Amino acid sequence: MAWEWLSSIKNITEIVSSFGELAKNNRATKDMLIRELKLNIKGFETAQNNKTINYDKLLSLLKNDRIQKARESRFTFATLKKGVIENKHIKDDRNKKYRGKSAEWLFKNIDEKIDDLRNQKQYHSSLENIDKSIIALQFSNLFYKMKLLAEFINS
Incomplete structure (x- = not known):
């Protein structure tokens, strides 16, 4: 009698298999987030290899999907x-202000900054039309957040 309630649950197999799917999805999500972060950092490296940085092109390389x-x-x-x-995670003094922040906070902040830069580009038609020092600082801050996140994850 104590086990009768168990027989009334018809979808135990589905529940168990959904945990397996959740584990797969979590692992896939983790892998894809790390891949996206890595590619974004490589985007900065690509831009760095030129004599001048075209911020519109750099932005087109950055993903946050x-x-x-x-x-x-x-x-x-x-x-x-x-x-x-x-x-111990901070290698650049400019990142000291992020002490106490989590990986979640950094990912969300990076996501929002990429969207903000896209909005600025859409509004001004081009990031090249905006004061270069302001845009340069925004991209620099974004890069150092990504770098900090990569160092934090790898520590």
């Missing part, structure tokens, strides 16, 4: 790296 999909699916970014940024 995977971050947005992870956010939509309520992915737990702490599965990439638990904890928060501490002094």
Whole structure:
């Protein structure tokens, strides 16, 4: 009698298999987020190899689709790296202001900054039409956030 309730559950197999799918999806999401971060950093490297940086082209190399999909699916970014940024993770003084931030915060902030730059480009037709020092600073800040995130995940 104590086990009768168990026989009334018809979709146990589906529930168990959904956990397997969740694990696969989480691993796939983690891999894709890391891949996107790596490619974005390589985008900066590509731009760096030129004598002058075309910010419109650099922006076109930057992707945030995977971050947005992870956010939509309520992915737990702490599965990439638990904890928060501490002094030992910071290699560049300019990143000290991010002490205490999590991987989730950094991913969300990077996502929002890429979208912000796209909005600026759309509004001004080109990032080249905006004061170069302001755009340069925004891209620089974005790069150092990505670098910090990569160093944090790898530590």
